[in-house]
């Protein structure tokens with residue numbers, strides 16, 4: 001049975017241009033740690049030949065394994081597939097696009113060697129669009145508030161997890177998850193280190209605005225039912241102010257007579273729209289949770305592993 005000390009898990013979705021450099025730099029970085037390691041590349045249904053490149057790398061390097069998913073399941077599902085196959089006592093995840101420099105791996109390993117369960121990273125001078133950065137800032141703030149775990153940057157996937165946290169995560173059956181938050185729920189100790197961040201040099205971000213929104217929903221609903229509570233709270237607030245306003249209108253009606261009240265019809269419309277809006281937000285959020293419950297009740301697998309490149313190497317060590 002192979003039992004390396006370190007597993008590096010990388011989700012790959014149409015990253016043909018960066019893959020060769022990524023693999024070289026990762027291997028070099030892992031070798032400098034002086035520990036036994038494995039590099040697990042998860043192909044998330046790429047259509048650009050990334051899969052073939054992974055296959056070549058797996059046959060060329062003893063440390064490289066390829067986990068091939070039959071279609072695109074999304075970044076976090078892909079990472080999960082990689083975690084499931086990983087054997088290392090420390091597991092590091094990073095992106096395939098070289099925005100997270102693989103040269104940071106030894107620093108993460110050094111931090112994990114101190115016995116920390118989860119090592120997060122903070123991107124110094126983050127190289128993303130203003131829109132992405134401000135959306136991230138808002139989400140990070142929300143997550144800190146609701147989970148109570150102080151971490152600065154949840155979006156950065158360059159992270160280290162101990163074997164116990166990985167095992168705990170693998171036991172979670174919910175289908176839409178956000179790995180960094182899930183991990184923090186099981187971590188006894190966490191640490192953060194600053195890392196460099198590079199702009200994406202080739203290819204486009206694999207996240208469209210629509211995919212980003214869906215990711216934020218995953219993030220929000222995966223951490224707690226807090227949004228539901230917030231919802232009833234807002235509902236109560238809106239209702240209370242509605243009643244207050246109703247009384248106010250009635251008083252004016254008695255003071256100024258019926259003619260005034262008729263003109264107030266439009267005000268009432270305005271208020272009505274506020275209510276309708278609040279109701280729709282509420283319904284939408286409820287629907288979001290129910291949809292997730294439906295998904296989890298069906299209990300379909302999060303992904304389907306079609307093939308594992310390098311399986312035959314399982315016997316020898318490393």
Ligand code: UDP
Nearest residue numbers: 011012013044074075095096097205206207
């Ligand atoms: N990714 C994936 N499946 C997807 C989308 C992305 O495996 O459906 C991978 C992608 O190959 C990359 C990582 O997830 O390794 C992050 O994607 P990207 O760089 O496009 O995200 P961004 O940096 O824009 O957040």
Ligand code: MG
Nearest residue numbers: 095097099200
């Ligand atoms: Mg990226």
